[in-house]
């Protein structure tokens with residue numbers, strides 16, 4: 001289980017509170033109004049922000065004091081976080097050799113296979129700027145695939161893509177997560193994405209992280225606060 005226990009983080013007058021347990025392998029959407037604290041929750045789980053109080057545990061192990069690179073977590077951001085001066089292949093090498101060393105031939109083959117799988121065969125020598133937005137998203141997902149960590153965090157990584165491409169990317173994420181048996185948390189502003197992707201939904205409002213609810217049950221009978229958030233989005 002991923003357990004976020006008695007967590008409290010404050011920043012410039014904003015406070016986030018969470019108490020949450022999520023099972024390995026689940027697909028979870030994190031939704032809620034702008035500024036509610038969704039990114040902050042992911043940042044604390046990933047280790048980019050330290051909580052004032054509380055702990056983050058994975059399978060009983062306390063991660064709270066660990067730096068991001070030592071956590072069992074891969075994170076995908078909207079800007080895809082690829083190094084602009086490195087080729088796509090070299091960006092992916094870093095997933096296997098964070099020290100910057102040259103991967104061995106077997107690792108290089110894995111990188112080439114990940115590129116093929118993401119439809120980027122033959123594009124490994126390009127710099128990220130020489131790829132389309134969708135191709136950059138696939139390159140970033142190839143990195144997640146190579147890292148093969150048991151928790152995948154996605155902070156609106158595909159928001160800049162059109163609906164069809166976004167749905168396709170979420171399908172890819174689902175396949176990658178399933179293969180790795182990874183728990184996946186997806187921050188999204190699009191209820192359709194949440195419904196299509198997630199088995200459970202965590203609703204965050206004004207710094208309060210609510211307990212996860214089965215997706216279908218939540219959207220079939222949304223509580224008042226969620227109804228207000230969804231407005232007339234048709235979800």
Ligand SMILES: Nc1ncnc2c1ncn2[C@@H]1O[C@H](COP(=O)(O)OP(=O)(O)OP(=O)(O)O)[C@@H](O)[C@H]1O
Pocket residue numbers: 011012014032033034035036037038039040041
């Ligand atoms: N670096 C910062 N300095 C000060 N306040 C911040 C900082 N980052 C975030 N905040 C505040 O913390 C709160 C939570 O921000 P967060 O980015 O987690 O919200 P969010 O739910 O992800 O919003 P959005 O959906 O708009 O991305 C917001 O009220 C925001 O103004």
